[in-house]
Amino acid sequence: MPNTSQCRVCGGTVTEFFDFGRQPLSDAFLKPGTDFDKEFFFRLAVGLCETCTMVQLMEEVPRDLMFNESYPYFSSGSTFMRNHFESLAKRLLTTELTGADPFVVEMGCNDGVMLKTLADAGVRHLGVEPSASVADVAASKGIRVRTAFFELETAQDIVKTEGNADVIYAANTLCHIPYMDSILDGVAALLKPTGVFVFEDPYLGDIVERTSFDQIYDEHFYFFTLQSVQEMASRHGLELVDAERLTVHGGEVRYTLAPKGSRKPTQEMLDLLAQEKARKLNDRATLEAFGAKVLKIREDLVALLTRLRDEGKRVVAYGATAKSATVTNLCGIGPDLVEFVCDSTPAKQGRLSPGTHIPVKESAAFSAPYPDYALLFAWNHAEEIMAKEQAFRDAGGKWILYVPEVHVV
Numbered sequence: 001m002p003n004t005s006q007c008r009v010c011g012g013t014v015t016e017f018f019d020f021g022r023q024p025l026s027d028a029f030l031k032p033g034t035d036f037d038k039e040f041f042f043r044l045a046v047g048l049c050e051t052c053t054m055v056q057l058m059e060e061v062p063r064d065l066m067f068n069e070s071y072p073y074f075s076s077g078s079t080f081m082r083n084h085f086e087s088l089a090k091r092l093l094t095t096e097l098t099g100a101d102p103f104v105v106e107m108g109c110n111d112g113v114m115l116k117t118l119a120d121a122g123v124r125h126l127g128v129e130p131s132a133s134v135a136d137v138a139a140s141k142g143i144r145v146r147t148a149f150f151e152l153e154t155a156q157d158i159v160k161t162e163g164n165a166d167v168i169y170a171a172n173t174l175c176h177i178p179y180m181d182s183i184l185d186g187v188a189a190l191l192k193p194t195g196v197f198v199f200e201d202p203y204l205g206d207i208v209e210r211t212s213f214d215q216i217y218d219e220h221f222y223f224f225t226l227q228s229v230q231e232m233a234s235r236h237g238l239e240l241v242d243a244e245r246l247t248v249h250g251g252e253v254r255y256t257l258a259p260k261g262s263r264k265p266t267q268e269m270l271d272l273l274a275q276e277k278a279r280k281l282n283d284r285a286t287l288e289a290f291g292a293k294v295l296k297i298r299e300d301l302v303a304l305l306t307r308l309r310d311e312g313k314r315v316v317a318y319g320a321t322a323k324s325a326t327v328t329n330l331c332g333i334g335p336d337l338v339e340f341v342c343d344s345t346p347a348k349q350g351r352l353s354p355g356t357h358i359p360v361k362e363s364a365a366f367s368a369p370y371p372d373y374a375l376l377f378a379w380n381h382a383e384e385i386m387a388k389e390q391a392f393r394d395a396g397g398k399w400i401l402y403v404p405e406v407h408v409v
């Protein structure tokens with residue numbers, strides 16, 4: 001009998017379809033000399049709710065362990081993502097924010113990467129961001145931010161002090177939050193009757209299509225589809241009215257929810273929903289087939305790295321992503337197979353990767369001297385990184401990718 005848990009959206013039964021085993025906190029980079037016995041581990045497994053179709057983790061990690069003053073992910077680290085959020089902000093300015101004194105709330109505003117454009121345009125705004133490390137950076141840019149978790153009580157307090165919102169926005173944040181009832185009740189309370197809740201997160205359709213299993217880690221609790229989002233929204237007086245596929249972070253969908261009956265669903269959303277049903281995206285068999293492909297990637301990646309080590313080749317990794325914790329811990333990839341991982345984030349440098357303890361070095365270490373192979377953990381930024389590191393290729397270096405299958409380019 002497979003393991004089961006209770007669905008955080010509808011209370012139905014979630015049945016497990018893949019177990020990644022013992023995993024650490026994906027963003028907990030350790031100081032050298034840390035007592036490894038004290039490192040936090042949990043069982044990372046993922047399941048499907050047969051009632052509402054939501055794919056979700058089987059076990060929840062306490063939120064304060066993940067999102068606190070040590071949270072090391074700074075959204076502005078990627079030029080591509082800065083442009084992505086700037087164009088979304090500009091679009092909102094011409095679509096949703098045209099009335100008198102519009103008000104925008106962003107949950108998980110991080111270092112202010114999106115709100116900066118709206119703040120510069122003089123739009124009334126508020127970021128709600130629990131991780132002080134990044135919230136402080138947003139505040140230093142002149143963005144109004146509350147260092148708090150968004151939930152029902154926060155939303156009620158914002159209504160009292162600031163009034164209702166025209167737009168509530170969340171990027172790569174909603175999928176991080178297991179307590180969905182509190183969030184969506186908060187959204188429903190905070191939105192104006194004419195307002196919208198726009199959020200973008202990794203799309204299960206892309207995860208299954210590309211076997212991008214490393215999207216599954218402690219911080220990503222939900223793996224949305226239009227079907228599951230529609231179900232979830234309808235329980236809180238909200239309705240899915242638009243959905244747009246995005247290429248960022250390996251494939252996402254930007255969903256728009258509005259108070260029930262306030263807007264007409266777009267044809268694009270209805271077409272994508274029909275496509276999803278035809279693909280049987282929320283079927284158990286589809287998800288089990290995904291699991292079989294993950295095991296094949298593990299086998300191929302370990303075989304490749306072991307062979308390269310035995311041949312005396314130098315292999316380093318590029319991008320100490322949260323995602324890579326799933327890969328290194330599922331495959332048992334430590335410093336014996338990968339010499340170090342380089343990353344541009346100062347908060348990660350000089351530390352050890354979670355679980356398998358690969359040293360993290362600054363970006364400059366990559367070329368001093370170049371390795372024979374670079375395992376691209378930040379594959380979702382491949383275009384930006386490969387362009388920036390063209391000299392590595394010119395020097396004969398090769399990239400190793402493991403999504404959608406293990407290959408060398």
Ligand code: SAM
Pocket residue numbers: 067068071073075107108109110113128129130131134148149150151170171172173176177
């Ligand atoms: N929006 C940024 C982006 O897309 O790059 C940041 C995404 S980051 C992966 C997720 C953010 O959500 C973190 O900064 C984290 O602190 C924040 N977060 C987690 N739980 C939250 C909650 N309940 N309310 C608001 N933000 C939350």
Ligand code: TMP
Pocket residue numbers: 077078079318319320321322323342343344345348363378380381384385388
């Ligand atoms: P992400 O996949 O969650 O966006 O994380 C990307 C990680 O890769 C983050 O730690 C920053 C790092 N990175 C680099 O080291 N160099 C780069 O050029 C880019 C785009 C990211």
Ligand code: ZN
Pocket residue numbers: 007008009010011012013049050051052053054
């Ligand atoms: Zn459910």
